[in-house]
Amino acid sequence: MPVRGIRGATAVKEDTSTAVLAATRELLEAIVTANRLNIDDVASVIFTVTPDLKSEYPARAARLLGWTNVAAIGATEMDVAAGLKRCVRVLLHVNTETPPSQIKHIYLHQARTLRPDR
Numbered sequence: 063m064p065v066r067g068i069r070g071a072t073a074v075k076e077d078t079s080t081a082v083l084a085a086t087r088e089l090l091e092a093i094v095t096a097n098r099l100n101i102d103d104v105a106s107v108i109f110t111v112t113p114d115l116k117s118e119y120p121a122r123a124a125r126l127l128g129w130t131n132v133a134a135i136g137a138t139e140m141d142v143a144a145g146l147k148r149c150v151r152v153l154l155h156v157n158t159e160t161p162p163s164q165i166k167h168i169y170l171h172q173a174r175t176l177r178p179d180r
Contacts (some may be wrong), residue, residue, distance in 0.1 A: 069154075070154075081149065083126065086123035099158075107133070109136040111138060118127065121135070
């Protein structure tokens with residue numbers, strides 16, 4: 063079975079643990095729903111946050127959703143001067159037969175500006 067990448071991003075209203083967890087949960091749930099994913103098919107997930115988010119690890123939201131067997135890691139996104147602030151980005155590696163043209167990448171809230179083509 064091929065491994066496909068699924069991208070997504072969201073903006074967080076404020077740098078608090080509650081806000082980061084809520085925004086990340088909303089993003090992950092939207093990706094799962096849009097792509098009809100079975101969590102057991104998610105091989106790994108990479109989270110990045112902009113440098114202005116320091117209150118919480120987004121991967122914790124995945125764990126709280128029950129993603130306890132998914133390999134996850136977090137990193138800091140590049141600090142681009144004109145870049146979107148308070149942004150969580152995600153890259154899921156998923157075992158799926160879904161062709162790349164049918165994968166639904168999800169960008170929520172102000173993060174929609176990152177990929178207007180999506």
